[in-house]
Amino acid sequence: MNTQDLPANILDPNCPSRVIFQRIGDKWASLVIQVLGEGPVRFSELRKMVSVVTPKVLTQTLRALERDGLITRTVHAQVPPRVDYELTAMGESLLQPLSLLREWAESHVPTILEARDAYDDAQDEALLGSPSWAGRTGLPRG
Amino acid sequence: MNTQDLPANILDPNCPSRVIFQRIGDKWASLVIQVLGEGPVRFSELRKMVSVVTPKVLTQTLRALERDGLITRTVHAQVPPRVDYELTAMGESLLQPLSLLREWAESHVPTILEARDAYDDAQDEALLGSPSWAGRTGLPRG
DNA sequence: GCTATCAGTATCTATTGGATACCTTTGACT
DNA sequence: AGTCAAAGGTATCCAATAGATACTGATAGC
Numbered sequence: 515m516n517t518q519d520l521p522a523n524i525l526d527p528n529c530p531s532r533v534i535f536q537r538i539g540d541k542w543a544s545l546v547i548q549v550l551g552e553g554p555v556r557f558s559e560l561r562k563m564v565s566v567v568t569p570k571v572l573t574q575t576l577r578a579l580e581r582d583g584l585i586t587r588t589v590h591a592q593v594p595p596r597v598d599y600e601l602t603a604m605g606e607s608l609l610q611p612l613s614l615l616r617e618w619a620e621s622h623v624p625t626i627l628e629a630r631d632a633y634d635d636a637q638d639e640a641l642l643g644s645p646s647w648a649g650r651t652g653l654p655r656g
Numbered sequence: 657m658n659t660q661d662l663p664a665n666i667l668d669p670n671c672p673s674r675v676i677f678q679r680i681g682d683k684w685a686s687l688v689i690q691v692l693g694e695g696p697v698r699f700s701e702l703r704k705m706v707s708v709v710t711p712k713v714l715t716q717t718l719r720a721l722e723r724d725g726l727i728t729r730t731v732h733a734q735v736p737p738r739v740d741y742e743l744t745a746m747g748e749s750l751l752q753p754l755s756l757l758r759e760w761a762e763s764h765v766p767t768i769l770e771a772r773d774a775y776d777d778a779q780d781e782a783l784l785g786s787p788s789w790a791g792r793t794g795l796p797r798g
Numbered sequence: 799g800c801t802a803t804c805a806g807t808a809t810c811t812a813t814t815g816g817a818t819a820c821c822t823t824t825g826a827c828t
Numbered sequence: 829a830g831t832c833a834a835a836g837g838t839a840t841c842c843a844a845t846a847g848a849t850a851c852t853g854a855t856a857g858c
Contacts, residue, residue, distance in 0.1 A: 525687065530768075534761045534764065535686070539681035545677075548667075565669050583775075604764060604768075607764075622749075627672060630725075
């Protein structure tokens with residue numbers, strides 16, 4: 515669904531689906547949605563649960579999600595104020611895809627940490643142990 | 657799997673799963689992985705397919721994915737150089753969760769665009785049409 | 799009065815992302 | 829011999845974003 519009304523395609527930089535995909539993949543947005551999966555939460559609670567996010571960035575994230583129709587924001591005119599955030603139906607429909615990703619991340623932690631160690635060791639070795647003409651390209655240096 | 661070896665939990669800021677989750681949700685990383693789902697691709701091809709990414713950022717993304725063991729980088733010692741990027745088995749295991757998210761994004765494009773329009777209209781109206789004492793909080797201003 | 803509560807802003811700085819130019823080697827072309 | 833193109837990046841500089849910190853505002857309770 516780009517300007518030419520072709521089918522949505524994330525690889526097309528002009529396609530809104532790409533922007534939306536990146537909004538979902540935002541650093542904080544996906545965490546917020548998963549927290550709200552349990553039910554409505556107020557601002558300060560959200561801040562504690564999605565630690566460590568600064569209020570400015572949390573506000574930005576929430577506004578963006580609200581604009582996209584994924585959450586609602588309800589203000590109770592009290593003092594001190596109470597503002598509840600809650601998933602919309604569309605927001606809830608994101609929970610399942612997100613939880614799959616979350617499970618993937620949580621289950622692959624050990625493997626990825628090992629891969630990082632191996633990579634970092636290889637880097638160190640390349641810097642310290644090998645002759646200076648052996649670069650990453652496999653070709654001689656200039 | 658945090659420093660105390662508790663079960664992985666994305667909501668714990670000390671848990672590596674959180675970092676990994678955010679790496680997946682990186683602006684370009686997930687697109688790269690989806691492109692590589694078709695098979696090995698060389699740098700310049702990748703740049704065209706994942707437009708519009710600058711070479712610096714693409715390099716950073718690829719290095720990070722390589723470090724995490726999600727892709728491999730193979731250099732063919734030719735001139736001009738040829739470098740192929742390819743998913744590892746772990747990288748391939750990410751394809752399914754990611755494609756779900758992609759399908760979600762592509763299918764919700766119209767609804768989200770409508771929500772944005774509605775939100776923006778409401779904002780304009782609030783700014784232009786309503787009395788100045790009616791803020792977002794529902795409480796009087798100071 | 800003074801303080802606490804809650805939901806944010808305002809301000810400033812550090813980090814990241816992006817645009818652009820440039821580098822390297824070698825074969826093909828002139 | 830000189831020049832250009834190709835591929836996979838770096839280097840450099842500037843803009844946008846994220847983050848740290850301080851602060852606002854109304855009111856209830858002490």
